[in-house]
Amino acid sequence: xxxxxxxxxxxxxxxxxxxxxxxxxxxxxxxxxxxxxxxxxxxxxxxxxxxxxxxxxxxxxxxxxxxxxxxxxxxxxxxxxxxxxxxxxxxxxxxxxxxxxxxxxxxxxxxxxxxxxxxxxxxxxxxxxxxxxxxxxxxxxxxxxxxxxxxxxxxxxxxxxxxxxxxxxxxxxxxxxxxxxxxxxxxxxxxxxxxxxxxxxxxxxxxxxxxxxxxxxxxxxxxxxxxxxxxxxxxxxxxxxxxxxxxxxxxxxxxxxxxxxxxxxxxxxxxxxxxxxxxxxxxxxxxxxxxxxxxxxxxxxxxxxxxxxxxxxxxxxx
Numbered sequence: 001x002x003x004x005x006x007x008x009x010x011x012x013x014x015x016x017x018x019x020x021x022x023x024x025x026x027x028x029x030x031x032x033x034x035x036x037x038x039x040x041x042x043x044x045x046x047x048x049x050x051x052x053x054x055x056x057x058x059x060x061x062x063x064x065x066x067x068x069x070x071x072x073x074x075x076x077x078x079x080x081x082x083x084x085x086x087x088x089x090x091x092x093x094x095x096x097x098x099x100x101x102x103x104x105x106x107x108x109x110x111x112x113x114x115x116x117x118x119x120x121x122x123x124x125x126x127x128x129x130x131x132x133x134x135x136x137x138x139x140x141x142x143x144x145x146x147x148x149x150x151x152x153x154x155x156x157x158x159x160x161x162x163x164x165x166x167x168x169x170x171x172x173x174x175x176x177x178x179x180x181x182x183x184x185x186x187x188x189x190x191x192x193x194x195x196x197x198x199x200x201x202x203x204x205x206x207x208x209x210x211x212x213x214x215x216x217x218x219x220x221x222x223x224x225x226x227x228x229x230x231x232x233x234x235x236x237x238x239x240x241x242x243x244x245x246x247x248x249x250x251x252x253x254x255x256x257x258x259x260x261x262x263x264x265x266x267x268x269x270x271x272x273x274x275x276x277x278x279x280x281x282x283x284x285x286x287x288x289x290x291x292x293x294x295x296x297x298x299x300x301x302x303x304x305x306x307x308x309x310x311x312x313x314x315x316x317x318x
Contacts, residue, residue, distance in 0.1 A: 011103070012123065015076030018064045022124055027061035027308040029300045030120035030128045035293065036065070036082060037091040037110035038271060040286070045086045048290050050079075052297045056129070059301030061308075064125060066116045068094060068102045068109035075123055085110055095148045113160070114152040117230070121156040126219075126307055128160045129300030131293045132196040133232070135165035135174030138256075146177065154181040157223045158230040159215070159307065161300035163237055163292045164194035164201055167245075168252050168273050171201035179206075183229045184222060186215055188299055194236035197243040197277075197288040205234050212299075216307035235299040241291035243284055251280035 014022070021028050036049045053063035065077040067085055074081055085091060085108070094102050094109040096118040102109040111119065113130045120128050134147025147169075153160060165174050171193060178185055187193065187205035195201035209215050219231045236242070255276035259265075264272050278285040 010071075011073060013072045013074050015064070015074075015078060017062055018076030021062040025308065025312060027301065027304040028064050028125045028127070029056045029061045029297065029304050030116050030125045031056070031063055031065045031297070032113055032116040032128075032130050033065050033067040033077065033082075033085055033110040034093055034112045035131070036085045037088070038093055039274075039289070042086050046082055048293060049082050049086070051290075052129075052293050055294045055297040056301045059298045060305040061127075061301035063297075064120075066111045066119050068099070068107070068111065071103055071106040073099075073103070073119055075119070075125075084108070096152050097148065112149070113162075114148040117149070117152045117156050117158055117160065121158055126158060127300050127304035128158055129297045130160070130162045131289060131296055132166040133160070133162040133164065133174075135169040135171070136177055138168070138170050140170065140173060150174070150177055150181070150183075153178070153183045153230045153232060156230050157228060159219050159233060159300070159303055160230050161188070161233045161235060161296050161303060163196050163296055164234050165196065166270070166274070167195040167198055167201070167248050168256070168270065168277075171195055171203050175203055178232065181229060182227075183232055184218065185232045185234065186218065188212070188215065188233050188235040188303070190234070190236045192236070194234055195245070196292065197237065197248055197285055198245045199236040199239060199242045200245070212303040212306040213310065215303050216310050219307065220310060233299070233303065235296055237288060237292040238295060241288050241295075243281065243288050247281065248277060248285070251277040251285075254280065 036045045056063035067074045092109040094115045095112045096114040134149035137145035185206040187208040191208040192200040193203045193205045255273040
């Protein structure tokens with residue numbers, strides 16, 4: 001991976017911490033900002049964003065929360081920028097297809113996983129952390145509702161660390177989609193493919209690896225091939241923080257039925273269902289979301305630190 005890639009000077013704005021880390025080839029982990037703007041309510045969202053960044057630092061890497069503001073891509077949000085994302089009422093949810101529109105309109109945008117991946121890949125950040133990956137939605141055989149997160153995995157060369165897919169999605173079809181496009185799926189210290197709040201989805205990842213350095217080595221070899229994709233690494237929520245699968249499923253079914261009755265469709269369904277599940281579980285789902293954001297950030301930082309050490313050694317050997 002390169003250090004800071006040269007770009008149109010006015011397009012990217014780096015925090016000093018992130019710029020210094022990239023120039024010195026130190027480990028950096030990219031974080032989405034959609035969870036700040038749309039995942040939690042203020043002021044909890046700011047506190048959680050800070051906790052996630054602290055978790056990355058504690059594991060030896062530099063956090064780079066990505067967002068868009070005033071026609072620029074922010075690589076490493078400041079405390080003030082996080083507060084703005086957390087309190088503004090007109091923050092756009094930005095997927096990879098929305099980046100250019102958001103920039104051209106000089107709008108305030110919070111990046112989803114796909115947009116975060118696209119930007120990280122562009123600026124030389126090798127690892128992205130998120131709680132739950134977007135995937136193939138239930139009923140996609142008729143709706144064709146498939147997250148851009150999956151296609152972005154196919155056209156970037158990153159290590160993406162997450163807690164599997166949200167339980168409201170179809171884990172089996174998601175894994176089939178990932179296999180079709182050649183994306184390796186590695187379970188970090190856990191073989192079962194997790195389902196966000198829950199440690200298991202009923203499916204397994206491609207393989208289990210416990211050593212972060214081995215994951216970094218696999219990614220290094222994988223990227224040597226033309227057209228290679230990102231490497232997806234799954235890391236489950238801690239057992240103490242996980243929710244009961246049957247309880248969550250019952251809440252999801254009830255929320256989906258309510259969404260259909262209220263004519264809620266498209267991207268709004270995910271937010272509606274997640275908040276309904278949180279209410280149905282007495283806030284336990286929100287607490288689990290918070291826990292999994294921190295655990296995946298820690299895992300991503302650990303793996304990225306190993307990757308940066310391998311790259312540093314290869315550079316010196318050359």
